[in-house]
Amino acid sequence: MAFRFSTHLKQLPPWYNIRGLEFGVVLGTMGRLVRNLKGEVFPGWSTKESRARVAATLTPVVRSMAGFKQASHAAMPELDKEERKLLLERKQITPCLAARQDGSHVFINKKQDTIIMLNEEEHLAIHRFASGNQLDTIVADLRKKAKHVESQADMAYSKEYGYLTSMASECGDGLQLYMVLHLPGHVILNQIDKVERALNKLHLNISPFYTEYGEETGNLYVLFSPPAPLGTTDEILKHMEATADSLTEKELLLRQKIAAEDTITLSDAIGRMYGTLQHGAIMRYPELLHTVSMIRIATETGFLLFNGDPSHLQARLADIMLISSPTHLSYTSEEKSETIQAFMRMHLMKNLAAHLHINDEFSLHILP
Amino acid sequence: MLLTQIVNGQVSDLALCETCAREKGLFDPQSLTFAEKFFPEEFKAKVDKLVQELAEGKRVEKPSTKRTDVLTKCPVCDFPLETYRKTGRLGCPDCYTVFSRELELQTTPGATEAQPQTHEDAPALSRIALEKQLKEAIAREDYETAAALRDQLKDLT
Ligand SMILES: [Zn+2]
Numbered sequence: 285m286a287f288r289f290s291t292h293l294k295q296l297p298p299w300y301n302i303r304g305l306e307f308g309v310v311l312g313t314m315g316r317l318v319r320n321l322k323g324e325v326f327p328g329w330s331t332k333e334s335r336a337r338v339a340a341t342l343t344p345v346v347r348s349m350a351g352f353k354q355a356s357h358a359a360m361p362e363l364d365k366e367e368r369k370l371l372l373e374r375k376q377i378t379p380c381l382a383a384r385q386d387g388s389h390v391f392i393n394k395k396q397d398t399i400i401m402l403n404e405e406e407h408l409a410i411h412r413f414a415s416g417n418q419l420d421t422i423v424a425d426l427r428k429k430a431k432h433v434e435s436q437a438d439m440a441y442s443k444e445y446g447y448l449t450s451m452a453s454e455c456g457d458g459l460q461l462y463m464v465l466h467l468p469g470h471v472i473l474n475q476i477d478k479v480e481r482a483l484n485k486l487h488l489n490i491s492p493f494y495t496e497y498g499e500e501t502g503n504l505y506v507l508f509s510p511p512a513p514l515g516t517t518d519e520i521l522k523h524m525e526a527t528a529d530s531l532t533e534k535e536l537l538l539r540q541k542i543a544a545e546d547t548i549t550l551s552d553a554i555g556r557m558y559g560t561l562q563h564g565a566i567m568r569y570p571e572l573l574h575t576v577s578m579i580r581i582a583t584e585t586g587f588l589l590f591n592g593d594p595s596h597l598q599a600r601l602a603d604i605m606l607i608s609s610p611t612h613l614s615y616t617s618e619e620k621s622e623t624i625q626a627f628m629r630m631h632l633m634k635n636l637a638a639h640l641h642i643n644d645e646f647s648l649h650i651l652p
Numbered sequence: 653m654l655l656t657q658i659v660n661g662q663v664s665d666l667a668l669c670e671t672c673a674r675e676k677g678l679f680d681p682q683s684l685t686f687a688e689k690f691f692p693e694e695f696k697a698k699v700d701k702l703v704q705e706l707a708e709g710k711r712v713e714k715p716s717t718k719r720t721d722v723l724t725k726c727p728v729c730d731f732p733l734e735t736y737r738k739t740g741r742l743g744c745p746d747c748y749t750v751f752s753r754e755l756e757l758q759t760t761p762g763a764t765e766a767q768p769q770t771h772e773d774a775p776a777l778s779r780i781a782l783e784k785q786l787k788e789a790i791a792r793e794d795y796e797t798a799a800a801l802r803d804q805l806k807d808l809t
């Protein structure tokens with residue numbers, strides 16, 4: 285029996301904390317594959333009846349995919365606003381699907397690493413997530429899924445344009461890639477603009493990873509490709525991989541530079557953050573995003589020591605970012621008071637901080 | 653029927669019906685361009701503009717160059733060519749064949765390829781800076797500035 289959708293929403297996606305990956309800079313990877321049925325009107329222009337027909341054709345195709353026989357499912361009208369908001373915040377559905385009603389559906393596999401949307405912007409949209417830098421795995425898996433889908437249903441394709449999409453400029457391979465990067469070194473040393481300009485030449489984009497909770501992004505950025513024009517996926521994949529590698533290398537260098545050349549400022553900032561964790565009582569979500577970034581910098585540069593496996597720390601930080609958002613706390617704890625939510629959030633951080641301590645080598649003493 | 657809309661990350665109901673929106677030429681107001689798919693917070697200005705246009709009952713008519721396409725509507729799905737010109741969207745897979753002449757104009761490979769190199773040496777305002785200003789403009793509900801910034805951002809791509 286498929287498990288309930290609401291249960292799903294209360295669990296963390298297990299892919300989120302897979303251990304043993306390079307977590308320092310590339311935190312996660314996502315691929316989006318889209319396909320449309322031949323002879324059916326695109327969801328944005330279609331009637332309720334044609335959406336129902338599309339869903340009826342594609343549902344058995346989804347169910348026949350590996351891992352989707354038992355996948356949890358919801359028809360969009362079954363989901364309330366809170367649930368939509370939560371799925372949206374986890375990037376598990378797109379704003380377009382969140383706004384849809386009759387005839388639109390979402391499927392999530394048990395591992396929560398693959399989401400399938402029916403009658404989103406396109407008839408079929410598959411999102412595949414992985415922690416760390418796993419572009420290769422994601423592209424290979426999406427290609428396998430595409431092949432399966434095409435063996436089961438007749439998809440709209442033209443030799444000239446490739447796979448046809450509702451947005452004319454997005455037709456082609458029907459594939460798009462995203463990466464989430466933690467770039468505090470680039471931010472502190474004002475290197476983001478330079479990266480931007482370099483990426484323009486490769487037709488790649490980088491954008492701050494905004495949440496709905498204010499300006500603070502915790503130094504997170506999204507690197508993304510445009511939807512691949514026909515036959516360009518391999519080239520885009522190559523560019524994305526090369527970009528991720530060079531950004532990682534550069535970021536680690538910049539962090540070392542900051543730690544070496546601006547020791548006093550950095551150790552002060554880390555000390556203040558650590559002090560807040562020891563003696564503060566509440567933490568708002570934007571402050572949490574900032575603190576998570578600071579803990580990452582502090583442990584990676586050796587200012588703070590973590591007693592435990594470093595990948596456990598990274599996994600825990602990723603979990604906390606997800607479970608301590610206002611939307612998530614309201615949904616899972618049913619606690620609506622902002623102050624009490626902020627108290628719960630701080631409690632989570634204090635539990636983690638208990639395993640962190642200041643590296644004495646770096647503490648600055650005033651000499652008599 | 654209400655359309656559920658997401659404004660600034662908040663899911664809320666928008667008091668307009670699908671039929672009305674379509675009559676006004678506002679085809680699929682929920683759909684987003686690819687960059688906006690994961691940044692619902694960023695398109696508040698766009699949504700506000702759509703809502704405003706609906707309220708005022710006006711359409712932003714682009715002076716469309718008269719093309720020689722015989723059909724102004726897709727015979728399969730009734731999708732108007734004019735809407736494609738305004739939104740870049742199509743109604744069904746067959747629209748690609750019906751409006752092929754129009755599409756040829758938009759998807760000339762050289763046209764998009766050459767652009768990024770032109771402002772390589774003259775980065776007036778970076779995307780990040782523009783995006784930041786856009787967010788600020790939205791925050792202070794200055795939608796005029798937001799619209800102008802959004803157009804500048806569009807020009808960057
Ligand atoms: Zn109406």
Ligand SMILES: [Zn+2]
Nearest residue numbers: 726729744747
């Ligand atoms: Zn059509």
